[in-house]
Amino acid sequence: MTGRYDAVVIGAGINGLVAAAELAGAGWTVALVDERDRIGGFIDSGQLTRPGFTHDTFSSWHPLFVGGGGYAALGADLHRHGLEYRNTDGAVTASASERGTVVAYRDPAATAEALAHPADRDAYAAMLTQLDAWAPHVFRTLSSELSGRDIARLAAGAWRGLRSAGLRELTRVSLQSGRGYTRERFTGWEADQLWIPWLLHAGLSPDHASGGLMLPVMAYTMHGLGLPVVAGGAAEFTAAFGRLLAERGVDVLLGAPAEAITVSGGRAVSVRVGGKLLHAGRAVLASASTTDLYRELLPADAVPAAGRAAAARYRPGRAAMQVHVALDAPLRWSDSRLDSVPLIHIGTGSDSTGIACAQAEAGLLPAEPTVVVGQQCVLDPGRAPAGKATLWIQLQEVPYAPAGDAAGQIDTSNGWSDEVAAAYVQRVLSRVEAFAPGLNSMVLAVAALPPTALRAANRNAVAGDPYGGATELDQSLRLRPGTGSGHATGIGGLFHIGAFTHPGPGLGGGSGHIVAQRLISASRSRKSRSGSVVPV
Numbered sequence: 001m002t003g004r005y006d007a008v009v010i011g012a013g014i015n016g017l018v019a020a021a022e023l024a025g026a027g028w029t030v031a032l033v034d035e036r037d038r039i040g041g042f043i044d045s046g047q048l049t050r051p052g053f054t055h056d057t058f059s060s061w062h063p064l065f066v067g068g069g070g071y072a073a074l075g076a077d078l079h080r081h082g083l084e085y086r087n088t089d090g091a092v093t094a095s096a097s098e099r100g101t102v103v104a105y106r107d108p109a110a111t112a113e114a115l116a117h118p119a120d121r122d123a124y125a126a127m128l129t130q131l132d133a134w135a136p137h138v139f140r141t142l143s144s145e146l147s148g149r150d151i152a153r154l155a156a157g158a159w160r161g162l163r164s165a166g167l168r169e170l171t172r173v174s175l176q177s178g179r180g181y182t183r184e185r186f187t188g189w190e191a192d193q194l195w196i197p198w199l200l201h202a203g204l205s206p207d208h209a210s211g212g213l214m215l216p217v218m219a220y221t222m223h224g225l226g227l228p229v230v231a232g233g234a235a236e237f238t239a240a241f242g243r244l245l246a247e248r249g250v251d252v253l254l255g256a257p258a259e260a261i262t263v264s265g266g267r268a269v270s271v272r273v274g275g276k277l278l279h280a281g282r283a284v285l286a287s288a289s290t291t292d293l294y295r296e297l298l299p300a301d302a303v304p305a306a307g308r309a310a311a312a313r314y315r316p317g318r319a320a321m322q323v324h325v326a327l328d329a330p331l332r333w334s335d336s337r338l339d340s341v342p343l344i345h346i347g348t349g350s351d352s353t354g355i356a357c358a359q360a361e362a363g364l365l366p367a368e369p370t371v372v373v374g375q376q377c378v379l380d381p382g383r384a385p386a387g388k389a390t391l392w393i394q395l396q397e398v399p400y401a402p403a404g405d406a407a408g409q410i411d412t413s414n415g416w417s418d419e420v421a422a423a424y425v426q427r428v429l430s431r432v433e434a435f436a437p438g439l440n441s442m443v444l445a446v447a448a449l450p451p452t453a454l455r456a457a458n459r460n461a462v463a464g465d466p467y468g469g470a471t472e473l474d475q476s477l478r479l480r481p482g483t484g485s486g487h488a489t490g491i492g493g494l495f496h497i498g499a500f501t502h503p504g505p506g507l508g509g510g511s512g513h514i515v516a517q518r519l520i521s522a523s524r525s526r527k528s529r530s531g532s533v534v535p536v
Helices: 014-025 069-080 108-113 118-142 148-174 178-185 190-202 211-225 235-247 290-297 305-313 336-340 350-361 418-433 451-457 510-530
Strands: 004-010 030-034 091-097 100-105 251-254 258-264 267-273 276-287 319-327 343-346 371-374 389-398 443-449 494-497
Touching: 004 014, 004 267, 014 030, 014 069, 014 235, 014 276, 014 494, 014 510, 069 235, 069 510, 091 190, 091 211, 091 336, 100 108, 100 190, 100 211, 100 336, 108 118, 118 148, 118 178, 118 190, 118 211, 148 211, 178 190, 178 211, 178 350, 190 211, 190 350, 190 371, 190 389, 235 251, 258 276, 258 290, 276 510, 290 305, 319 418, 319 451, 350 389, 371 418, 389 418, 418 443, 443 451, 494 510
Parallel strands: 004 030, 004 276, 030 251, 091 343, 276 494
Antiparallel strands: 091 100, 258 267, 267 276, 319 389, 319 443, 343 371, 371 389
16 A cells, blocks of 8 residues: 555445446556445345345345446456346336235336236336337436536437427426326326335435436336346445455555545645545545535535535435344245245335325334335345245335334334334334235344434435435436536545435446546546646
């Protein structure tokens, strides 16, 4: 370790990993620092309940990464270093409620055929056909820096491809809520129940604007990419990344937080880590919360007005909770089709999810939460001993500081105490058991991570929100993180990456890839003109 690098990357989550690997692959000297004792951020796995049961501690599903620019750039090398995915060609996701069960298959025609109303079958096919026409423009937007030049280029391309009527419809749907979208297009309840819960994975509720576009994007992605999970658990993903970083000469410094970013002459020139300075000759990339970057890491007199405004406007989204269950046998659902589905939502769609989101926003434990049930053993049986199974349960409608219980049954006066967490877990398991009889009798062990535990595990989970802040329109696209300058910070050589920036949350590594490629491209361009390496 020299202490002098071309780039210092703060934060070893997915965006920091992608950025460090891509920059190092282009010949840059890179230091990657993280206050945790491991890389990966919210990507990890372990035997959290009993020996022999491997659980993905936080995130689990990788369609965004597999479909993104980071995977296009790094995937072959990651697989060479041991990364393997398990996926499905059949049922990919489903939803169960008192109304019934609806299943989505990789085959869109098979999914549509199961819808009760003939008009809905046609509407489902039309939804995907329309998204197919929109996809180049939508995904280019999500993978672009969204500079003024980018926006002009994207607008011109959309005009050429969609013309006036098509562009107007894309804009209208982008402003629509998910609830509005399904009400407008479908007669029956199935499409709403199936896809509305997926909006939670983007930090949205059924009634947030942009859900009208995100819903068909989610469906299009599931049909096209499935739900890949890492063979052997998510820690195998970070292990492959660790080997790639070592091969590319990245210095990985763990267990000490970045304490400050030094600014001199209007440029970020070094990062203080554990009392030592890491000099950054060309760039500093910070995967940090908006408030940490502009209020903690930077000296107050160096923060531009736009940075102060972004920190003041930032607001977290709903908190989340993870529950891991070791089972004595695989679940047997009342509807046997669910036995082989990797990920299932429990809820009625817009109705129950909208109520649960409102209760959580009001500080209450939802009476009937939307339960995300992951059955990774369906795809990767080796995660549990023979004849047994795991459940990965995610709850995306919980308050960080509960002020009460919507059902009036749990005393929350002591916040997320062990007793409150255990009582809420039992509510969740009982909700699942209504559709999987005998679940409670099959439970061998449970490990719960309430919002406070997520915050303790990752300082970027501000108020227990793992999505980098609310993802409503005023905190999306060019408006995320709120500086109006995208990933640039107004300080030379300092770039903001991570879930707090465009394109937002998820395991795509999008912001890390966008900024790394921007730096590499600018460096090559300037080097070709000057004949020497210059800061960017």
